Amino acid sequence: MNNRKKIIYTVLICILVNNTYAFATKKDSIKEEIESNKNKIENLQEEKENLNSQIEEEKNQLTGLEADIQEKENELYELQKEISEYQKQIDEIQSDINDLNYAITESKNQIEIKKKYIEELKEEQEKIQELLDDRIRGIYKLDLSKEYIYMILKSKNILELFQNLSNISRIITFDKGLIDKSIQSQERIAVEISEINLKIKEQEEKQIAIKEKQEEIVSAKNSVVAIQNKEEEKRKELLALQNEKLNSIASLENNSNSINNQIEELESHNSELEAELDRIINSVAGGTGNNDKLETLPNESGFLRPVPGVITSYYGYRVNPVTGEYKLHKGIDYAGNYGDPIKASKSGVVEYSGWISGYGNTIILGHGNGVQTLYPHAQTLNVSYGDTVSQGDIIATVGSTGNSTGPHLHFEIRINGEAVDPLNYIPY
Numbered sequence: 001m002n003n004r005k006k007i008i009y010t011v012l013i014c015i016l017v018n019n020t021y022a023f024a025t026k027k028d029s030i031k032e033e034i035e036s037n038k039n040k041i042e043n044l045q046e047e048k049e050n051l052n053s054q055i056e057e058e059k060n061q062l063t064g065l066e067a068d069i070q071e072k073e074n075e076l077y078e079l080q081k082e083i084s085e086y087q088k089q090i091d092e093i094q095s096d097i098n099d100l101n102y103a104i105t106e107s108k109n110q111i112e113i114k115k116k117y118i119e120e121l122k123e124e125q126e127k128i129q130e131l132l133d134d135r136i137r138g139i140y141k142l143d144l145s146k147e148y149i150y151m152i153l154k155s156k157n158i159l160e161l162f163q164n165l166s167n168i169s170r171i172i173t174f175d176k177g178l179i180d181k182s183i184q185s186q187e188r189i190a191v192e193i194s195e196i197n198l199k200i201k202e203q204e205e206k207q208i209a210i211k212e213k214q215e216e217i218v219s220a221k222n223s224v225v226a227i228q229n230k231e232e233e234k235r236k237e238l239l240a241l242q243n244e245k246l247n248s249i250a251s252l253e254n255n256s257n258s259i260n261n262q263i264e265e266l267e268s269h270n271s272e273l274e275a276e277l278d279r280i281i282n283s284v285a286g287g288t289g290n291n292d293k294l295e296t297l298p299n300e301s302g303f304l305r306p307v308p309g310v311i312t313s314y315y316g317y318r319v320n321p322v323t324g325e326y327k328l329h330k331g332i333d334y335a336g337n338y339g340d341p342i343k344a345s346k347s348g349v350v351e352y353s354g355w356i357s358g359y360g361n362t363i364i365l366g367h368g369n370g371v372q373t374l375y376p377h378a379q380t381l382n383v384s385y386g387d388t389v390s391q392g393d394i395i396a397t398v399g400s401t402g403n404s405t406g407p408h409l410h411f412e413i414r415i416n417g418e419a420v421d422p423l424n425y426i427p428y
Helices: 002-141 144-154 158-284 291-295
Strands: 311-313 316-319 326-329 332-335 341-343 348-356 360-366 371-381 394-398 408-415 418-420
Touching: 002 158, 291 348, 348 371, 360 394
Parallel strands: none
Antiparallel strands: 311 332, 316 326, 332 408, 341 394, 348 360, 360 371, 371 394, 371 408, 408 418
């Protein structure tokens, strides 16, 4: 019977040793996994910061591009105004040319009319000249004075005499009229020829004016063409800037998507680490072979404030100052300085003393009945796994390890693995 008991004890001891070894091995594996996850998170955080810097830089570049585009648009607006002015001048010059062409046409028509009128005057002059020539030849052949005396002497009476004198007077008047008409015709021809020459001169002057106006139009058109070419260059620059802006936006969107993916990975890692932390806490609670030590702990009436610093963050949902996530803050944060002592809030057994990713250097104390207290972000750890500590003993010093923005103590109380508000147990 005694031999049987010895065998049973031996088997139980072997089982206990094996379980203890397996737990230690498992704990070390978890710590290695947590450390690996910590490095991954730190790398992701660094990559996130780099991407944020890159996004900020690209936003600044986009702002610069928008300013350049606005400047080009202003230049294009000024060019369009200048082109409108040139077009207005061209329209005015074209109107002047149309007026000149109309005046030249009218002048040509008047010249043609005057030429016809001169031809008629010349024909009339030729007829008058023929009559005068005939009269001169007749007078030359006859002695007109003798003819007149003959006619007077030949008159039978005074009445016939007056009649003959009247006839002679009419002949003289007619001859004088022919001469006057010939003179007037010549003078009129001279006036018409002078007017024609004046019209021709005016026409030549108008043609010169048209040529000058045409040269002005050519010059104005060349200016417009030069401005249009300049405008086209500006438009191409503007299109290039717009394309560059679109490329930058596309690049920014790609970077944003990449950042979102990185953040999702980070959140996934954080969730895994939170689950891993909870698993560690649950695995060490009452499963470390320290039940005999827990049974001998004094039964204090309450918890002790672990550090004297003021509370900077309470238990509850908040935006994490490191990750930017909105999630449950499972403890309260006490302000402190590097190296300030951290005291055990309640007598207990050290269930964990080491690094936990995100929490940094951490002490976990077990107090029995599924109650635990956690002391993360420590600078130094003063106790080791399995140590028994009394309420008020210094177990660590304040630091800023893990995901922390500065020296402080993040203090948690967990019951059966679930975080509770410490102010329900330490009301200050």
